[in-house]
Amino acid sequence: MKLSSTQLSQVDAQIKRLIQTDSYYGNKYKELGITGISSEEEFEKLPFSSKEDLRNAYPLGIQAVPDEEVVRIHSSSGTTGKPVIIPYTAKDVDDWAVMFARCYETAGITNKDRIQITPGYGLWTAGIGFQFGCEKLGAMAIPMGPGNTDKQLQMMVDLKSTVITATSSYALLLSEEINKRGLKDQIHLKKGVIGSERWSEKMRKSIREGLGIELFDIYGLTEIYGPGIGINCPGETAMHYWDDFIYIEIIDPKTGKPVEDGEEGEIVITTLVKEGAPLIRFRTHDISRIVPGTCNCDKCKKYPRIDIIKGRSDDMFKVHGVNMFPSQVEELLSLVDGVSSEYNINIAHDEEKNKDVILITCEAEGRVNFDAAAAKIKELFKSRIGVTPKITVVPIGTLPRSEKKTKRVIDHREL
Numbered sequence: 308m309k310l311s312s313t314q315l316s317q318v319d320a321q322i323k324r325l326i327q328t329d330s331y332y333g334n335k336y337k338e339l340g341i342t343g344i345s346s347e348e349e350f351e352k353l354p355f356s357s358k359e360d361l362r363n364a365y366p367l368g369i370q371a372v373p374d375e376e377v378v379r380i381h382s383s384s385g386t387t388g389k390p391v392i393i394p395y396t397a398k399d400v401d402d403w404a405v406m407f408a409r410c411y412e413t414a415g416i417t418n419k420d421r422i423q424i425t426p427g428y429g430l431w432t433a434g435i436g437f438q439f440g441c442e443k444l445g446a447m448a449i450p451m452g453p454g455n456t457d458k459q460l461q462m463m464v465d466l467k468s469t470v471i472t473a474t475s476s477y478a479l480l481l482s483e484e485i486n487k488r489g490l491k492d493q494i495h496l497k498k499g500v501i502g503s504e505r506w507s508e509k510m511r512k513s514i515r516e517g518l519g520i521e522l523f524d525i526y527g528l529t530e531i532y533g534p535g536i537g538i539n540c541p542g543e544t545a546m547h548y549w550d551d552f553i554y555i556e557i558i559d560p561k562t563g564k565p566v567e568d569g570e571e572g573e574i575v576i577t578t579l580v581k582e583g584a585p586l587i588r589f590r591t592h593d594i595s596r597i598v599p600g601t602c603n604c605d606k607c608k609k610y611p612r613i614d615i616i617k618g619r620s621d622d623m624f625k626v627h628g629v630n631m632f633p634s635q636v637e638e639l640l641s642l643v644d645g646v647s648s649e650y651n652i653n654i655a656h657d658e659e660k661n662k663d664v665i666l667i668t669c670e671a672e673g674r675v676n677f678d679a680a681a682a683k684i685k686e687l688f689k690s691r692i693g694v695t696p697k698i699t700v701v702p703i704g705t706l707p708r709s710e711k712k713t714k715r716v717i718d719h720r721e722l
């Protein structure tokens with residue numbers, strides 16, 4: 308995606324405004340002698356911004372407007388280190404609602420809909436984003452927040468909610484409860500707007516069929532407003548994003564260089580009109596690609612598209628020149644009957660043959676023929692990803708479990 312001349316002057320204006328402030332990025336740009344940009348080449352030379360910067364600027368070093376203009380903060384929960392705090396002006400809050408309402412509209416949701424909001428309210432950007440977007444659209448918000456499934460289902464039935472917004476795991480739980488309790492013919496849901504990083508096709512199918520609804524992926528991150536900066540349109544998987552508010556580049560996560568449209572890489576976002584905490588070239592670590600060409604739909608035709616988020620660049624590993632993610636491995640394993648979701652991957656370099664070797668160890672239930680399961684998994688990898696790993700199937704409970712996120716990929720190659 309090329310920067311349009313409007314976008315170019317918007318970024319230039321952001322830089323010129325930032326260097327007038329005593330903010331983290333204002334000072335950084337001044338130190339680097341950056342005074343503005345007049346071309347795409349100059350834009351691509353601007354330093355990236357990162358979550359690390361935002362932690363360094365904790366709590367409010369990022370703030371680029373006077374205190375009296377800040378109306379709210381949000382925070383992303385860091386699993387490590389300090390949280391990140393993002394200040395918003397009244398215009399930022401409104402811009403976010405405009406984008407979010409556009410997401411709802413793209414999904415075919417109207418002001419006649421009743422939107423049950425189950426993501427959490429509070430410091431993080433989820434619940435309140437869904438709520439403000441809903442009110443901006445003029446639909447009825449049913450602000451439930453997470454949990455309390457009895458009450459959720461009561462409201463869903465009595466108020467005839469037509470849209471559910473949730474994380475994929477909560478949508479799945481609701482779907483299971485509705486079917487368990489025999490409530491399916493009492494609910495009026497038509498659409499689900501799901502805001503979470505990535506979810507398997509198996510999960511999509513369970514939710515879609517369990518609730519009998521159409522599903523939409525909403526994209527966003529706290530550092531860049533929150534959820535609502537992009538969504539897919541009906542019948543499509545690619546997500547439109549709002550290029551009047553954000554500019555997206557896809558870069559090679561290793562080299563930092565932009566890749567061609569259509570090629571996979573890391574999403575880097577620049578806010579074009581944000582006031583409280585503008586971010587230029589923010590590395591999201593989300594992996595996707597620009598989907599070339601325009602969409603069939605009339606309404607959103609003018610907005611560019613990115614593909615469904617494939618994973619995190621931190622998790623990505625490369626074997627035989629193919630980019631792979633733990634999420635793909637999980638997805639393939641989930642297709643084989645009796646195989647659990649526990650696994651690990653060892654990658655090594657065979658000096659003799661001068662090629663990389665992948666060894667996947669996974670678990671299966673006792674009733675399963677381990678050799679047949681291994682052959683099936685191998686075949687799936689070959690046909691779906693184009694690599695042929697060695698597979699070892701072990702009984703369930705053999706692989707180590709940990710409360711924390713388990714390290715599943717062990718790379719023995721010298722880098």
Ligand code: ZN
Pocket residue numbers: 540543547602603604607608
């Ligand atoms: Zn479209």
